[in-house]
Amino acid sequence: xxxxxxxxxxxxxxxxxxxxxxxxxxxxxxxxxxxxxxxxxxxxxxxxxxxxxxxxxxxxxxxxxxxxxxxxxxxxxxxxxxxxxxxxxxxxxxxxxxxxxxxxxxxxxxxxxxxxxxxxxxxxxxxxxxxxxxxxxxxxxxxxxxxxxxxxxxxxxxxxxxxxxxxxxxxxxxxxxxxxxxxxxxxxxxxxxxxxxxxxxxxxxxxxxxxxxxxxxxxxxxxxxxxxxxxxxxxxxxxxxxxxxx
Amino acid sequence: xxxxxxxxxxxxxxxxxxxxxxxxxxxxxxxxxxxxxxxxxxxxxxxxxxxxxxxxxxxxxxxxxxxxxxxxxxxxxxxxxxxxxxxxxxxxxxxxxxxxxxxxxxxxxxxxxxxxxxxxxxxxxxxxxxxxxxxxxxxxxxxxxxxxxxxxxxxxxxxxxxxxxxxxxxxxxxxxxxxxxxxxxxxxxxxxxxxxxxxxxxxx
Numbered sequence: 001x002x003x004x005x006x007x008x009x010x011x012x013x014x015x016x017x018x019x020x021x022x023x024x025x026x027x028x029x030x031x032x033x034x035x036x037x038x039x040x041x042x043x044x045x046x047x048x049x050x051x052x053x054x055x056x057x058x059x060x061x062x063x064x065x066x067x068x069x070x071x072x073x074x075x076x077x078x079x080x081x082x083x084x085x086x087x088x089x090x091x092x093x094x095x096x097x098x099x100x101x102x103x104x105x106x107x108x109x110x111x112x113x114x115x116x117x118x119x120x121x122x123x124x125x126x127x128x129x130x131x132x133x134x135x136x137x138x139x140x141x142x143x144x145x146x147x148x149x150x151x152x153x154x155x156x157x158x159x160x161x162x163x164x165x166x167x168x169x170x171x172x173x174x175x176x177x178x179x180x181x182x183x184x185x186x187x188x189x190x191x192x193x194x195x196x197x198x199x200x201x202x203x204x205x206x207x208x209x210x211x212x213x214x215x216x217x218x219x220x221x222x223x224x225x226x227x228x229x230x231x232x233x234x235x236x237x238x239x240x241x242x243x244x245x246x
Numbered sequence: 247x248x249x250x251x252x253x254x255x256x257x258x259x260x261x262x263x264x265x266x267x268x269x270x271x272x273x274x275x276x277x278x279x280x281x282x283x284x285x286x287x288x289x290x291x292x293x294x295x296x297x298x299x300x301x302x303x304x305x306x307x308x309x310x311x312x313x314x315x316x317x318x319x320x321x322x323x324x325x326x327x328x329x330x331x332x333x334x335x336x337x338x339x340x341x342x343x344x345x346x347x348x349x350x351x352x353x354x355x356x357x358x359x360x361x362x363x364x365x366x367x368x369x370x371x372x373x374x375x376x377x378x379x380x381x382x383x384x385x386x387x388x389x390x391x392x393x394x395x396x397x398x399x400x401x402x403x404x405x406x407x408x409x410x411x412x413x414x415x416x417x418x419x420x421x422x423x424x425x426x427x428x429x430x431x432x433x434x435x436x437x438x439x440x441x442x443x444x445x446x447x448x449x450x
Contacts, residue, residue: 051363068397174359175300185337188397192404202401228338
């Protein structure tokens with residue numbers, strides 16, 4: 001398949017997902033995975049500003065704990081922090097040379113094997129509500145002709161966040177974003193519950209939650225809720241997965 | 247309250263799994279309006295609890311507002327013309343509802359809405375912190391220096407709830423109590439739990 005075909009397929013897939021009563025956490029996770037496939041980056045993550053202006057992790061392509069921590073550490077400094085406050089794309093071609101610019105973020109990112117980084121703003125009616133973060137394993141920049149695609153992915157994420165249909169009444173932007181962040185917290189709590197019950201790592205727990213949701217055509221957030229409530233048995237999830245990395 | 251130009255505010259907390267007590271109100275008239283919702287089983291307080299989302303009603307006197315017939319009548323009678331309810335929650339943890347009452351109709355501005363959400367967030371951590379035995383003046387530090395959004399804190403909460411065979415809210419309170427008792431940042435305690443170096447077991 002050509003790259004163009006893959007891009008078209010991705011947009012069709014993302015659009016199709018939004019037609020149904022989709023789960024925003026699952027959708028954004030998938031979107032970050034597609035960013036890694038299409039945009040010459042090793043890791044992608046989405047940060048969303050909460051009502052108090054604090055950037056919070058909404059999705060990560062790998063869901064690795066250290067990747068979540070790296071994303072979340074960007075309050076006060078880092079490409080996402082700059083991107084959010086300036087309202088425009090920010091990049092570093094060489095993280096080892098940007099230790100003064102981002103004294104906390106740059107060394108940790110380098111240590112994790114990332115050499116360069118981009119942050120693209122997620123905008124809603126002219127206002128920046130969060131950022132898409134793209135980490136690369138090599139120095140340099142994402143090709144100029146690919147930047148509209150990166151911005152397109154950030155725009156789709158913004159649309160998805162405001163489209164979630166689990167709401168019965170129309171809600172404002174701030175409330176919808178807050179609701180999405182709350183869904184994200186529930187996923188983390190469910191990861192912990194599953195990890196402890198089945199003696200696996202929290203990273204593997206996410207794979208199992210997701211595999212179960214997909215297999216049964218359920219929303220990831222609903223699976224997380226049921227696991228926390230005890231309505232869903234942790235053992236049922238352990239049996240289903242093909243992931244043996246935990 | 248002056249912050250949001252309100253008539254008053256009410257805070258109801260969960261007692262034994264149900265929305266019951268009224269923990270704080272700004273004036274006696276508001277206490278009646280707040281508690282009436284629990285008695286009637288209807289109103290923005292009840293809806294915010296059930297839907298886990300903010301419930302905003304800018305014009306309680308509008309006859310087109312039919313979702314809470316009994317409450318609307320009583321609220322308007324007590325001088326409340328707009329009402330805004332915010333759940334106090336941290337992921338799947340639900341501890342109560344904060345309701346803001348106004349004596350004039352109209353929506354909250356974007357800034358006021360953000361203030362309401364932040365207020366609910368702070369109140370959530372204040373209540374959980376008090377339950378953990380942490381003095382109120384440690385709240386600022388928790389919210390400012392280690393925003394309780396770190397994935398590991400929520401993962402650890404889930405793990406501890408299994409270790410204690412207790413609900414998430416109790417697990418979170420135990421984590422905070424442990425951090426406070428050992429003078430450690432909550433983040434560090436959470437990391438130890440996730441890494442399997444620390445287990446919280448036995449009764450509180």
